[in-house]
Amino acid sequence: MWIGAVVFLMIAGLAEAEIYNQIMLSGLGSESYQSGWHFVSVFMAMIPILILSSILAAFGNMERVKSSPLKLFTITSQCFMFFLWLIYITTAIVYGN
Numbered sequence: 001m002w003i004g005a006v007v008f009l010m011i012a013g014l015a016e017a018e019i020y021n022q023i024m025l026s027g028l029g030s031e032s033y034q035s036g037w038h039f040v041s042v043f044m045a046m047i048p049i050l051i052l053s054s055i056l057a058a059f060g061n062m063e064r065v066k067s068s069p070l071k072l073f074t075i076t077s078q079c080f081m082f083f084l085w086l087i088y089i090t091t092a093i094v095y096g097n
Contacts, residue, residue: 005074006050009081013042016085020092028093038088045084053077 017038024033053076060069067075 001070002073005070005077008074009049009077010042010046012078013046013081013085014039016081017042020085020089023089023092041088045081049077049080049084052080 021035021038024038025035053073056076057069057073060067060072
């Protein structure tokens, strides 16, 4: 189940990176855009996201928290990845040309 959560994070990150790629290629982003590096940034972003989500998942073992560690890990990691790409896409659209 944990491996599935990490794979799901990677798939979601790659899908969001492709949305970013299409926005940049459509002319909304910078003219000096080099396609392909957005996929590298998914793997680079996964390292701190996995660490932070693992730390937050440790709170799932407490009595007061009603969610399991796996559920906390999945939700927080997906939120971190979503907000990372939301910032990338918003920056590209607002400050692109």
